[in-house]
Amino acid sequence: DQQVKQNSPSLSVQEGRISILNCDYTNSMFDYFLWYKKYPAEGPTFLISISSIKDKNEDGRFTVFLNKSAKHLSLHIVPSQPGDSAVYFCAASAPGANSKLTFGKGITLSVRP
Amino acid sequence: SAVISQKPSRDICQRGTSLTIQCQVDSQVTMMFWYRQQPGQSLTLIATANQGSEATYESGFVIDKFPISRPNLTFSTLTVSNMSPEDSSIYLCSGTRGITEAFFGQGTRLTVV
Numbered sequence: 001d002q003q004v005k006q007n008s009p010s011l012s013v014q015e016g017r018i019s020i021l022n023c024d025y026t027n028s029m030f031d032y033f034l035w036y037k038k039y040p041a042e043g044p045t046f047l048i049s050i051s052s053i054k055d056k057n058e059d060g061r062f063t064v065f066l067n068k069s070a071k072h073l074s075l076h077i078v079p080s081q082p083g084d085s086a087v088y089f090c091a092a093s094a095p096g097a098n099s100k101l102t103f104g105k106g107i108t109l110s111v112r113p
Numbered sequence: 114s115a116v117i118s119q120k121p122s123r124d125i126c127q128r129g130t131s132l133t134i135q136c137q138v139d140s141q142v143t144m145m146f147w148y149r150q151q152p153g154q155s156l157t158l159i160a161t162a163n164q165g166s167e168a169t170y171e172s173g174f175v176i177d178k179f180p181i182s183r184p185n186l187t188f189s190t191l192t193v194s195n196m197s198p199e200d201s202s203i204y205l206c207s208g209t210r211g212i213t214e215a216f217f218g219q220g221t222r223l224t225v226v
Contacts, residue, residue, distance in 0.1 A: 004155070034215070043117070043205055043217030044156070089156065099144045099209040103156040 003027045004092050006104035014112050019077040021107050023090030027069065030092040034101065035064060035075050038087045047088070048075070080111045114138050119206050119218035126225050131194045134221045136206030138187040142216070145183055145190045148205040148219075156205060162189040196225045 014020045023033075030078045031052040036044035049063045050057040057064050063076045077084055086099065090104040116139040126132050134147070146161040160181055161169040168181035183189040193200050206218040 002155070038219075041122075041219065043119075043219045045217070046215060091156075098145065099211065099215065100161065101156075101157055101207075101215060103148075104156075105153070105155040 001026075002104070003030075004090055004102050004104040006090055006107050008107055009105070010108040010110070012110045012112060013080050015082055016079045019075075019080045019084065019109055019111070021075040021077075021088050021090075021109065023073045023075075023104055025070055025073075026090055027092070027094065027102070028071070029094040030102075031095055032093045033066060033073050034091045034093070035062075035065070036089040036091060038089065038105075038106070044089055077109075080109075082111045084111050085109055085111050115142055115208055115210070115216045116121070117206055117208055117216050117218040119221055121221055122219060123222040124224070126196055126223065128197050128225055130196055132196065132199045133192045134204055134206070136189045136191070136208075136218055138216075141186045142208030142210055144209045145189045146207040146209070147181060147189070148207060150205065150214040152202070159191070159204075162191075168180060170216075171214050195224065196223075198203055198225045201225045 003026050034049040035047040037047045038044040048059050048062045048064050050066050055066050066073045087106045087108050089106045091101040118137045131147045147159040148156040158171050162183040163183050164176045164183045165176045180192045201224050203220045209215040
């Protein structure tokens, strides 16, 4: 049973436009959410996170929005750049989980020049 | 940040054999984890590697199949035992110093033939 769902396997956007990557979760105990970026033949790298006490966190071109009532979060990248082309994983953690993360399947983002 | 080195980066193994994957962190981390990413799937936590004691396994994973060692704070090994083609996956080592600082190795791509 997937507790973290990334239902769209891929997304293609034009350079300069906004990329919106969505993530849904089912476990109401999750209180911390993270996005990781992964290039081929490399491990995932941390991108941005958000605590459940917030509904928005921004870091440069990256913004994560959290809607707790809908159990939904999204990652916005604006403007999108070709170097953003990668697989993006949504991950979540629950209190007392000792830093264990539950991951979604990932979304492959392609940014067209 | 921490740099995590995994080796081998890839291997092709005969069924019935075992492979040991090594993970070295360049600085102390609090927790070390082993994940598996099967084709088209999310990263799934195999176990938490505990320093000097038996690893803590997630549901569906057992010590006989995936023995793990962590003799010190910066080194861990995962063995995939008695391999079958279903074990073909990417295996990832992760180290954390808290929720926001989870670092990953580049992964070991295992193919069992």
